[in-house]
Amino acid sequence: MEKWSSNIGFLFAAIGSAVGLGNIWRFPISVYENGGGAYLIPYLLITFLFGLPVMIVSISGGELTESDVVTTFKEIGTGQLGWVIVAAGAAILSFYLVVTGWILAFMAYFAFDLSFTFQRLTDGYIPVGLFLLSAVIVGGIVLFGIERGIERVSSILVPVLFVVLVGLLIYVSMQPGFMRGVRYFLNPDFSVLSDTELWIAAFGQAFFSLSLGAGTYITYGSYLEGKSSISKMSIIITVANIVSAIIVGLAIFPLVFKYLGNPSNLPSGQELAFTTLPHVFAEMPFGNLFGFVFFGLLLIAALSSGISILEVSVASGMGRGLSRKKSALIFGSLVTAIGLPSALSYSGANLTLGGKRIMDIVNQDIGNLLLPLSALIIGIGLTWVIDEKVTDFSFAYLVTKYLFPVILISTIIAKYI
Numbered sequence: 001m002e003k004w005s006s007n008i009g010f011l012f013a014a015i016g017s018a019v020g021l022g023n024i025w026r027f028p029i030s031v032y033e034n035g036g037g038a039y040l041i042p043y044l045l046i047t048f049l050f051g052l053p054v055m056i057v058s059i060s061g062g063e064l065t066e067s068d069v070v071t072t073f074k075e076i077g078t079g080q081l082g083w084v085i086v087a088a089g090a091a092i093l094s095f096y097l098v099v100t101g102w103i104l105a106f107m108a109y110f111a112f113d114l115s116f117t118f119q120r121l122t123d124g125y126i127p128v129g130l131f132l133l134s135a136v137i138v139g140g141i142v143l144f145g146i147e148r149g150i151e152r153v154s155s156i157l158v159p160v161l162f163v164v165l166v167g168l169l170i171y172v173s174m175q176p177g178f179m180r181g182v183r184y185f186l187n188p189d190f191s192v193l194s195d196t197e198l199w200i201a202a203f204g205q206a207f208f209s210l211s212l213g214a215g216t217y218i219t220y221g222s223y224l225e226g227k228s229s230i231s232k233m234s235i236i237i238t239v240a241n242i243v244s245a246i247i248v249g250l251a252i253f254p255l256v257f258k259y260l261g262n263p264s265n266l267p268s269g270q271e272l273a274f275t276t277l278p279h280v281f282a283e284m285p286f287g288n289l290f291g292f293v294f295f296g297l298l299l300i301a302a303l304s305s306g307i308s309i310l311e312v313s314v315a316s317g318m319g320r321g322l323s324r325k326k327s328a329l330i331f332g333s334l335v336t337a338i339g340l341p342s343a344l345s346y347s348g349a350n351l352t353l354g355g356k357r358i359m360d361i362v363n364q365d366i367g368n369l370l371l372p373l374s375a376l377i378i379g380i381g382l383t384w385v386i387d388e389k390v391t392d393f394s395f396a397y398l399v400t401k402y403l404f405p406v407i408l409i410s411t412i413i414a415k416y417i
């Protein structure tokens with residue numbers, strides 16, 4: 001059985017998983033589309049009240065069973081249910097790799113001073129090729145295993161990520177007009193708080209951002225050695241995740257505000273980073289350098305999260321007797337196949353379903369509800385079905401067992417009534 005070389009190694013890998021496209025690409029958009037600063041209230045509440053407890057229970061569950069997600073669910077007597085979790089992760093990873101491809105394209109854009117727009121890029125088939133390349137990179141890292149692959153890569157990338165983020169924030173904060181952007185980012189519109197749509201979005205975003213519901217923590221927890229201080233480590237992961245998202249918001253909004261003027265006419269949705277930010281960087285002094293660094297940051301975030309999702313399925317394959325190599329090959333190919341329609345929906349093929357690009361459906365419609373629901377399955381499995389009490393931390397246990405299911409289900413019911 002593979003193990004982390006130390007708890008610190010686990011921490012870097014887990015923070016690497018949490019801090020991803022969700023923080024840098026999805027979070028600012030999510031704040032922007034959901035009424036600005038007021039959105040932070042449900043977001044923080046859900047993160048600490050529900051996200052953190054489910055994380056503690058998930059890591060503890062993995063440490064206890066010392067097995068992959070599929071085996072864990074089998075052992076607690078729920079048959080093949082673990083595959084649902086594996087599938088949820090695969091859905092996330094499938095569009096994650098598409099975005100990783102776009103990131104690679106824009107790194108080249110700034111490095112070689114190319115000139116194309118997001119629109120023109122996605123009119124052709126280069127994004128599909130870069131999607132495939134991203135799958136190969138992520139698969140390649142996972143192939144090297146826990147200690148030599150995931151842990152080593154995360155221990156290098158995560159510190160770099162935070163240093164660059166803080167540097168970016170310091171630079172932006174010294175620019176004139178910084179406070180105007182900050183006020184815009186944090187400007188609360190409290191009227192939105194009664195909107196159940198907002199709470200569902202916040203649930204989706206918080207769980208996505210914390211990497212909950214995809215089996216990552218059960219899997220990463222299974223590589224922990226003996227008794228580790230799981231609650232303490234979970235708090236560190238959660239805080240690092242929030243802090244990075246807020247730094248990104250604080251850095252991005254002032255830049256957009258300063259160089260593009262009134263942000264109320266911004267294109268929203270997933271194109272924000274890929275259409276708006278290149279304009280911002282084009283206006284800035286040393287824009288190519290900034291652009292390259294920013295998209296490099298996105299790449300680091302994307303890779304360290306992508307590997308954590310793939311590892312869930314690869315570990316499950318290994319639990320069925322496959323070698324790591326075979327399992328990585330099989331699940332890497334499967335995820336690529338699942339992601340292909342998403343990749344094609346932002347290419348010359350323009351694949352749509354009911355007038356909507358497949359990628360948007362997977363990211364927004366499925367992405368928002370899927371992870372809270374699969375986190376619910378994990379939470380119920382590890383508190384109601386399992387015979388043992390997975391964690392001594394009663395707050396986390398009780399919240400995951402009672403409060404989280406009740407609140408999540410009532411929020412969803414409220415939305416549909």
Ligand code: PHE
Nearest residue numbers: 018020021022208209211214
């Ligand atoms: N937490 C990652 C992000 O914020 C996404 C992710 C989801 C990673 C689920 C692993 C599992 O981008």
